[in-house]
Amino acid sequence: MTPKKIIPCLDIKDGKVVKGVKFQDVKEVANPADLAKAYNDSGADELVFYDITASSDGRKIFTDVLRQVSQNISIPLTVGGGISSLDDFEAVIINGASKVSITTGALNNPQLLSDASKKYGSDKVVLAVDVKRVDGVFRVFAKGGREDSGLEMTEWIKQGEALGAGELVVNSIDTDGVKNGFDIAMLEAARNAVKIPIIASGGAGNIEHFVELFTKLPGIESALAASVFHFGTVAIPDLKRTLTERGILSVDS
Secondary structure (H helix, E strand, O other): OOOOEEEEEEEEEOOEEEEEEOOEEEEEEEOHHHHHHHHHHHOOOOEEEEEOOHHHHOOOOOHHHHHHHHHOOOOOEEEEOOOOOHHHHHHHHHOOOOEEEEOHHHHHOOHHHHHHHHHHOHHHEEEEEEEEEEOOEEEEEEOOOOEEEEEEHHHHHHHHHHHOOOEEEEEEOOOOOOOOOOOHHHHHHHHHHOOOOEEEEOOOOOHHHHHHHHHHOOOOOEEEEOHHHHOOOOOHHHHHHHHHHOOOOOOOO
16 A cells, blocks of 8 residues: 655735645644644644745745644654755755755756755655646646646656656645535646656645545645644544545555
């Protein structure tokens, strides 16, 4: 049985955890360090920390907030937002990141994926793609979903894998925060295009959506969600219990 991971996501803006719908109408949720510890203690397998306006604001990531979060948890932490150089990689790793997620920085400079992989190892390099349908095509967006890159998803993620990315986050803008389920068609297209592990993101609204994801797409390794965890709609222990009962997680997961 392929291990499955449940990963809460902390979207950070102005030092606070926030959440919106389809990357719009973003509202404050909680203090990141406190929420991170709660997820750590409730059985999350990993945690993702995104400084969601770093790229669009043209600034570096909130390393002070990152440091507070990393000191509160013992599980792996993936960090992204405003990563555009090897110096940025170094800065977030020094401040507690287990892995580094690149979105806009990779679109602007694909060679960064290769350079980072050679220096830190591909297991620390995560390519994140924010994807939206445009005229029926899965298009990759930059700057927190604000700018259409013009690139088609599968071609871009194949290139990213070839350059050295060791993991892929596929975030559906169409389903983000909508809570009607993961974007199965988009994720299936991604799974068929690359061999590296995929984290599915965007659309979870209840426990059955996680069951559907892992049942329909058994090749997907991880599920990431935010609002269903932040607002208590889904408790991680309950989710893992259901996934175990359905045979999706092993008993010792």
